[in-house]
Amino acid sequence: xxxxxxxxxxxxxxxxxxxxxxxxxxxxxxxxxxxxxxxxxxxxxxxxxxxxxxxxxxxxxxxxxxxxxxxxxxxxxxxxxxxxxxxxxxxxxxxxxxxxxxxxxxxxxxxxxxxxxxxxxxxxxxxxxxxxxxxxxxxxxxxxxxxxxxxxxxxxxxxxxxxxxxxxxxxxxxxxxxxxxxxxxxxxxxxxxxxxxxxxxxxxxxxxxxxxxxxxxxxxxxxxxxxxxxxxxxxxxxxxxxxxxxxxxxxxxxxxxxxxxxxxxxxxxxxxxxxxxxxxx
Amino acid sequence: xxxxxxxxxxxxxxxxxxxxxxxxxxxxxxxxxxxxxxxxxxxxxxxxxxxxxxxxxxxxxxxxxxxxxxxxxxxxxxxxxxxxxxxxxxxxxxxxxxxxxxxxxxxxxxxxxxxxxxxxxxxxxxxxxxxxxxxxxxxxxxxxxxxxxxxxxxxxxxxxxxxxxxxxxxxxxxxxxxxxxxxxxxxxxxxxxxxxxxxxxxxxxxxxxxxxxxxxxxxxxxxxxxxxxxxxxxxxxxxxxxxxxxxxxxxxxxxxxxxxxxxxxxxxxxxxxxxxxxxxxxxxxxxxxxxxxxxxxxxxxxxxxxxxxxxxxxxxxxxxxxxxxxxxxxxxxxxxxxxxxxxxxxxxxxxxxxxxxxxxxxxxxxxxxxxxxxxxxxxxxxxxxxxxxxxxxxxxxxxxxxxxxxxxxxxxxxxxxxxxxxxxxxxxxxxxxxxxxxxxxxxxxxxxxxxxxxxxxxxxxxxxx
Numbered sequence: 001x002x003x004x005x006x007x008x009x010x011x012x013x014x015x016x017x018x019x020x021x022x023x024x025x026x027x028x029x030x031x032x033x034x035x036x037x038x039x040x041x042x043x044x045x046x047x048x049x050x051x052x053x054x055x056x057x058x059x060x061x062x063x064x065x066x067x068x069x070x071x072x073x074x075x076x077x078x079x080x081x082x083x084x085x086x087x088x089x090x091x092x093x094x095x096x097x098x099x100x101x102x103x104x105x106x107x108x109x110x111x112x113x114x115x116x117x118x119x120x121x122x123x124x125x126x127x128x129x130x131x132x133x134x135x136x137x138x139x140x141x142x143x144x145x146x147x148x149x150x151x152x153x154x155x156x157x158x159x160x161x162x163x164x165x166x167x168x169x170x171x172x173x174x175x176x177x178x179x180x181x182x183x184x185x186x187x188x189x190x191x192x193x194x195x196x197x198x199x200x201x202x203x204x205x206x207x208x209x210x211x212x213x214x215x216x217x218x219x220x221x222x223x224x225x226x227x228x229x230x231x232x233x234x235x236x237x238x239x240x241x242x243x244x245x246x247x248x249x250x251x252x253x254x255x256x257x258x259x260x261x262x263x264x265x266x267x268x269x270x271x272x273x274x275x276x277x278x279x280x281x
Numbered sequence: 282x283x284x285x286x287x288x289x290x291x292x293x294x295x296x297x298x299x300x301x302x303x304x305x306x307x308x309x310x311x312x313x314x315x316x317x318x319x320x321x322x323x324x325x326x327x328x329x330x331x332x333x334x335x336x337x338x339x340x341x342x343x344x345x346x347x348x349x350x351x352x353x354x355x356x357x358x359x360x361x362x363x364x365x366x367x368x369x370x371x372x373x374x375x376x377x378x379x380x381x382x383x384x385x386x387x388x389x390x391x392x393x394x395x396x397x398x399x400x401x402x403x404x405x406x407x408x409x410x411x412x413x414x415x416x417x418x419x420x421x422x423x424x425x426x427x428x429x430x431x432x433x434x435x436x437x438x439x440x441x442x443x444x445x446x447x448x449x450x451x452x453x454x455x456x457x458x459x460x461x462x463x464x465x466x467x468x469x470x471x472x473x474x475x476x477x478x479x480x481x482x483x484x485x486x487x488x489x490x491x492x493x494x495x496x497x498x499x500x501x502x503x504x505x506x507x508x509x510x511x512x513x514x515x516x517x518x519x520x521x522x523x524x525x526x527x528x529x530x531x532x533x534x535x536x537x538x539x540x541x542x543x544x545x546x547x548x549x550x551x552x553x554x555x556x557x558x559x560x561x562x563x564x565x566x567x568x569x570x571x572x573x574x575x576x577x578x579x580x581x582x583x584x585x586x587x588x589x590x591x592x593x594x595x596x597x598x599x600x601x602x603x604x605x606x607x608x609x610x611x612x613x614x615x616x617x618x619x620x621x622x623x624x625x626x627x628x629x630x631x632x633x634x635x636x637x638x639x640x641x642x643x644x645x646x647x648x649x650x651x652x653x654x655x656x657x658x659x660x661x662x663x664x665x666x667x668x669x670x671x672x673x674x675x676x677x678x679x680x681x682x683x684x685x686x687x688x689x690x691x692x693x694x695x696x697x698x699x700x701x702x703x704x705x706x707x708x709x710x711x712x713x714x715x716x717x718x719x720x721x722x723x724x725x726x727x728x729x730x731x732x733x734x735x736x737x738x739x740x741x742x743x744x745x746x
Binding site: 024037041042043044066067081083084086087216219220221222226227233252256260263266269274 | 453
């Protein structure tokens with residue numbers, strides 16, 4: 001059992017939770033993820049590690065399906081049944097002699113960008129961050145990024161805060177205005193990552209994306225998280241989660257993410273009865 | 282007394298009924314049936330059956346006790362060498378091991394050793410499992426990686442010798458393939474839980490949710506004071522055919538399909554949260570035991586038609602005869618000499634057709650089985666809406682890579698006959714060494730390693746006592 005020590009609502013349907021998971025926290029590195037199972041009859045889902053210190057890890061998630069919904073109903077002092085990690089390969093963090101590192105975080109993807117940005121900064125890079133959200137109330141951690149980043153650029157789809165538009169608009173401006181960029185790392189909805197890659201492709205800027213495939217075990221056992229990278233089949237859990245975005249077949253990723261749409265809806269119809277079980281468990 | 286030429290038949294669920302549920306297929310012997318079957322044993326002075334058993338169970342010994350209705354003694358004899366009899370009685374390929382060697386089998390049907398084994402284990406479970414007295418603690422910590430058949434056996438044996446044993450398991454439940462792979466109707470999970478609990482009662486600690494190589498490393502474990510480490514992480518990485526369309530929706534690895542159903546209990550969705558697709562027409566690629574498990578599971582999930590697609594013939598398939606018979610009884614179609622060459626999807630990315638090519642058999646390959654040779658121009662298409670790829674598994678490279686162990690073909694860890702790897706203090710056994718094999722071979726490897734670890738630890742830390 002893994003005890004919840006802190007819970008915040010960062011925005012509508014967006015939650016932050018800190019959980020005691022000493023072994024995961026001790027070994028976690030930027031870019032890695034973990035698998036959580038909320039209760040005895042629960043599903044295993046992967047979430048990216050948003051932060052880690054001492055014996056706690058931080059997760060940030062949006063309630064999109066039954067599991068995240070049930071997770072959001074857990075309170076401080078309660079526990080989640082299982083957490084396993086850190087899984088996947090850490091971000092490859094290097095020091096670039098020339099050019100800045102631009103990190104793009106969209107939606108809840110802002111959270112996992114945080115340790116990656118910190119890693120690049122600590123390695124001695126010039127770090128710029130582009131944060132995007134649908135609306136002001138869904139944006140979080142701008143202050144945390146401002147503490148150490150060389151620049152923090154904010155955009156909202158509806159223009160309620162920062163620049164109106166998408167992260168890709170900001171990135172495009174940077175590129176077109178001659179910003180020397182050594183690497184872009186993007187974490188967020190697959191469609192956002194796909195378009196980020198389209199912005200950087202003509203300029204041949206190295207672009208890393210962190211994929212959020214469906215997984216069961218998260219250790220290379222099931223093959224549910226198959227993705228196509230450079231025409232080859234890879235496993236997100238074992239070979240990723242970060243890949244060269246210019247080689248990723250995003251259309252396949254998007255298709256595979258839709259595999260259980262029908263079942264997800266069906267599962268949600270039972271959330272009320274499950275909510276009670278979750279607290280007992 | 283005249284010897285009965287045939288085994289006492291096993292009563293089992295009717296095929297028409299059982300494909301609608303996940304309950305165990307055989308009902309198990311009654312005491313009466315077990316005693317009568319036990320009477321068939323010749324009690325050979327030099328019993329070859331024991332040699333046929335990878336963990337060398339005293340087979341005539343436990344059968345004699347059953348015959349004499351001394352069931353307590355029978356289970357005691359069994360557990361001297363085998364800590365998981367309810368499991369091995371159900372999933373061992375007895376027909377190529379103990380029962381193949383049975384002297385009675387030369388003229389008649391061999392003694393039903395497996396059924397008697399399952400009987401005596403279940404008898405004990407009903408009565409209440411006796412926990413042997415704990416030995417004097419040696420105060421030496423040993424780590425086992427992987428709570429599957431190899432790791433559980435190794436742990437049980439070392440614990441009985443007095444070592445302080447901790448198993449690290451990556452999934453949220455122990456059991457390995459017994460839990461995630463073998464379906465409920467062949468090995469009820471309550472039985473796995475019972476056998477795992479027995480091992481815990483022996484004093485073995487099991488820590489789930491630890492991925493060695495990620496959560497901790499073998500070096501970490503040595504630093505924490507573990508003096509010897511056994512790696513039994515199995516062959517868990519699924520193989521795919523690498524043919525066009527294999528990533529279409531509705532195409533599963535057998536590992537994923539079975540893990541969803543068995544470990545995550547997707548067959549009870551939405552009571553359990555993990556979903557699974559129900560294909561109307563399902564093709565299972567491959568004809569080993571895992572393929573039979575997947576095919577029979579699909580049937581129970583409500584598929585209308587389940588086909589096993591195999592590139593060779595009935596003769597070369599690796600599935601146990603018993604599993605094959607069960608599958609056929611249940612109505613699974615077998616398509617021999619057939620290989621998928623590509624999958625065709627609909628506009629939303631779901632698999633809808635499978636192009637296959639016909640083979641003929643050529644010369645034997647390195648496995649000694651005749652090689653399938655594709656017949657040019659024999660391509661046809663089959664309509665399918667779910668595919669389960671069950672063409673085998675390979676070891677997960679993570680542990681070997683992060684431990685710095687020598688590996689061989691397909692990433693197997695290289696170990697000697699006692700399980701010693703290229704690194705001092707590290708043993709390995711089971712599928713991670715042999716590649717995908719059987720539960721009982723893994724248990725045998727765990728047992729051998731335990732003996733060798735004991736020898737090593739006594740020499741090194743206990744002055745050879």
